[in-house]
Amino acid sequence: MDALPVKMLIETAVRQLEYAYTPYSHFQVGAALLGEDGTVYTGCNIENAAYGPSNCAERTAIFKAVSEGARDFRAICIVGGPDGVLTGFTPPCGVCLQVMMEFCDPDAFQVVLAVSTEEYKIYRLRELLPMGFGAGNLKG
Numbered sequence: 220m221d222a223l224p225v226k227m228l229i230e231t232a233v234r235q236l237e238y239a240y241t242p243y244s245h246f247q248v249g250a251a252l253l254g255e256d257g258t259v260y261t262g263c264n265i266e267n268a269a270y271g272p273s274n275c276a277e278r279t280a281i282f283k284a285v286s287e288g289a290r291d292f293r294a295i296c297i298v299g300g301p302d303g304v305l306t307g308f309t310p311p312c313g314v315c316l317q318v319m320m321e322f323c324d325p326d327a328f329q330v331v332l333a334v335s336t337e338e339y340k341i342y343r344l345r346e347l348l349p350m351g352f353g354a355g356n357l358k359g
C-alpha cells in the first residue's frame with residue numbers, strides 16, 4: 220500500500236474552508252476524503268437557520284462520494300477553526316464517526332486531524348469510536 224498522501228489531503232481540506240457556510244457558528248471546517256482508488260472527495264460544513272439540518276464537513280464529503288458510487292475509503296483529513304483560523308485539532312462529531320463506521324473498516328480507516336501540514340495526528344477510526352455499532356451488529 221502506498222504511503223498516505225497526508226500533505227495533499229491537508230492542503231485539500233484547508234482549501235475547502237473558504238466554501239464553509241457558517242453564518243451561525245462562524246466555525247469553518249474542511250474535509251478531504253481519500254478513496255481506495257485515489258480519488259479525493261471534498262467537503263465543508265453547511266449550516267442552516269433551523270440549526271438541525273446543518274451538515275458537517277465530513278458527512279458532506281462522504282455523502283458526495285457515496286452519491287457518486289464510491290464506497291471504499293482509505294482516510295479522511297479534517298481541519299477547522301473559528302473564522303477558518305486553524306488554532307487546534309477538530310475531531311469528528313459522533314454523528315460523523317457513525318457515518319464513517321457505515322462505510323469504513325474501523326481498523327483500517329485513518330482519520331487525519333491537522334492544524335497545518337507540519338502539525339497533524341493520525342488515528343484509526345477504531346481509536347475514535349472503540350465500540351462502534353455497525354452492520355455486523357444487526358446480525359446478532
Ligand code: THU
Nearest residue numbers: 244246248264275276310311312
Ligand atoms: N463541524 C464539522 O463540520 N465537523 C466536525 O468535525 C465538528 C463540527 C461543524 C458543525 C458546525 O457547522 C460547526 O462545525 C460548529 O459546530
